[in-house]
Amino acid sequence: MRKITLLDLYNHPNVQKYVKRSGMVHAISTAYHAYHLAIKLGVNPDLATKAAFLHDIGHYTWYKNGHWDYDMYKENDIHAIKGAERAHRILVSLGEDRSKAKEIALAILLHTDSYLPEGTLELNPLQKVVALADEKDEEPGGSHHYRTITDLKARTMIKKLDEMVDEYHAEEKIKHSVS
DSSP states (O other): OOSSOHHHHHHSHHHHHHHHHHOHHHHHHHHHHHHHHHHHHTOOHHHHHHHHHHTTTTOOOOEETTEEOHHHHHHHOOHHHHHHHHHHHHHHHHTOOHHHHHHHHHHHHTSOOTTSOSSOOOOOHHHHHHHHHHHHHOOGGGGGGGOOOOHHHHHHHHHHHHHHHHHHHHHHHHHHHHO
16 A cells, blocks of 8 residues: 555645646656556556656756756756655655655666766666656757646646556555465
């Protein structure tokens, strides 16, 4: 049984503030991509969708002369670091299991290599799912952060994704009880 849902996260005032800043459509789309990738790759879809939904919660805005400066953002970006901390704090405050909150935060921390020195990291399956889900929704110049959605549509999509995760876990529970 999940302690908190995506809708619980969506309703949190800090999630509203920071996820709207980085793009609610992108967050929800990335969570849907993560769900499908998690099912395909044998990763817990609850953790994957939460991490994907919150993956850009640490975004800052980078403006120069009143205009978004994508190059300056790419050069100075540390949103994954800030986002991991922010997401962990929110998850724990809502009552998420601390070990799950840590897994989600680490997936957020490692969803991008934009702030890391050259080289490669060995990502675990959850971290790979979140990174791949983010890549699937990216658009050139960061325009994926500027798509818009109404609150009603966002809530509807979040509730549907919660239902999909709950259904998956119910089916898994039945499989394990008869085997």
